[in-house]
Amino acid sequence: MSMIIFSRFILFFTITTSVLTALRTWAASPALLHPDELKALEEIASTLGITKLNLGYGDPCDIKKLKIDVSQDPGSENIIACDCSFNNSRTCHITELTLKTLSLPGKLPPELVKLPHLRWISLVRNYLSGTIPMEWASMPNLTSILVGANNLSGPLPAGLQNFKNLTVLAVEANQFSGPIPDEIGNLTSLTRLNLGSNQFTGSLPTSLARLVNLEDFRISDNRFNGIIPSFIGEWPQLKKNISICKRTERTYS
Numbered sequence: 001m002s003m004i005i006f007s008r009f010i011l012f013f014t015i016t017t018s019v020l021t022a023l024r025t026w027a028a029s030p031a032l033l034h035p036d037e038l039k040a041l042e043e044i045a046s047t048l049g050i051t052k053l054n055l056g057y058g059d060p061c062d063i064k065k066l067k068i069d070v071s072q073d074p075g076s077e078n079i080i081a082c083d084c085s086f087n088n089s090r091t092c093h094i095t096e097l098t099l100k101t102l103s104l105p106g107k108l109p110p111e112l113v114k115l116p117h118l119r120w121i122s123l124v125r126n127y128l129s130g131t132i133p134m135e136w137a138s139m140p141n142l143t144s145i146l147v148g149a150n151n152l153s154g155p156l157p158a159g160l161q162n163f164k165n166l167t168v169l170a171v172e173a174n175q176f177s178g179p180i181p182d183e184i185g186n187l188t189s190l191t192r193l194n195l196g197s198n199q200f201t202g203s204l205p206t207s208l209a210r211l212v213n214l215e216d217f218r219i220s221d222n223r224f225n226g227i228i229p230s231f232i233g234e235w236p237q238l239k240k241n242i243s244i245c246k247r248t249e250r251t252y253s
């Protein structure tokens with residue numbers, strides 16, 4: 001009899017201990033990047049021209065950067081930010097990706113769409129070529145695109161109005177060409193628009209008048225012609241000076 005009670009006690013003790021251990025492990029395990037996004041990071045890195053990506057080094061949301069083997073120039077930035085509130089704080093999704101001044105030689109990755117919670121992408125000061133992938137327009141949460149100081153070329157995407165929720169579009173110091181599409185006037189959430197130091201031509205579309213939330217607008221060092229639309233002086237929020245100089249100055253009459 002006492003033997004049965006004793007073994008029941010042992011059983012109870014064993015079960016309690018293992019439940020407690022499991023609970024403790026569960027509570028201590030850190031939130032991890034969603035496996036689909038981990039896989040997407042490999043594709044994104046490859047398109048950006050990153051050859052030595054080490055995803056075994058630690059969870060990107062935990063170490064808050066991409067473990068890559070590239071020269072870390074002064075001023076380089078490598079930042080991943082995540083929202084880890086999913087699945088009872090067990091799953092993270094990437095909300096920000098900044099890879100700045102890292103001499104990346106590839107292209108802007110269309111695979112970014114596989115990070116549907118991404119709000120901010122900055123790939124400033126690299127050697128990226130090609131143009132802005134239209135695929136990015138299907139990312140409802142993408143509000144900031146910063147791709148200045150690269151080797152991007154071609155016209156701005158014609159379907160620009162599909163980038164509905166953009167507040168920041170900074171494409172300065174690239175080789176973009178052609179006219180500014182009329183549709184840019186549909187991006188009414190824009191607070192910052194930097195088109196400076198490219199090869200843009202034509203006249204500034206009057207649809208720009210609709211961008212009443214602009215605080216910072218830069219178009220200098222392009223090949224625009226025609227008249228500077230007068231509404232530009234009337235944007236209520238505008239804080240930065242619009243400097244129109246060098247090549248532009250010559251063609252304005």
Ligand SMILES: *[C@@H]1O[C@H](CO)[C@@H](O)[C@H](O)[C@H]1NC(C)=O
Pocket residue numbers: 034035086087091
């Ligand atoms: C929650 O986790 C499961 C298993 O990893 C995953 O399939 C699912 O997509 C996650 N949900 C969210 C919202 O991340």
Ligand SMILES: *[C@@H]1O[C@H](CO)[C@@H](O)[C@H](O)[C@H]1NC(C)=O
Pocket residue numbers: 116117140141
């Ligand atoms: C956009 O972000 C919100 C809030 O983080 C989220 O609920 C929603 O699922 C995201 N959209 C997509 C397509 O993931």
Ligand SMILES: *[C@@H]1O[C@H](CO)[C@@H](O)[C@H](O)[C@H]1NC(C)=O
Pocket residue numbers: 140141164165
């Ligand atoms: C994006 O824009 C759509 C349509 O304009 C809007 O319904 C949605 O709430 C916006 N999403 C975010 C995250 O701002």
Ligand SMILES: *[C@@H]1O[C@H](CO)[C@@H](O)[C@H](O)[C@H]1NC(C)=O
Pocket residue numbers: 127129130151153
């Ligand atoms: C910039 O892109 C052009 C093609 O668009 C290419 O010929 C040139 O070599 C690139 N320059 C650099 C520095 O990558």
Ligand SMILES: *[C@@H]1O[C@H](CO)[C@@H](O)[C@H](O)[C@H]1NC(C)=O
Pocket residue numbers: 161182183184185186207
């Ligand atoms: C976008 O802008 C163009 C030209 O300004 C306009 O004709 C069109 O109706 C707009 N589209 C949307 C979806 O707002």
Ligand SMILES: *[C@@H]1O[C@H](CO)[C@@H](O)[C@H](O)[C@H]1NC(C)=O
Pocket residue numbers: 239240241
């Ligand atoms: C804009 O630039 C002019 C000339 O450089 C300067 O006098 C003026 O104070 C500037 N305005 C603002 C708001 O910075």
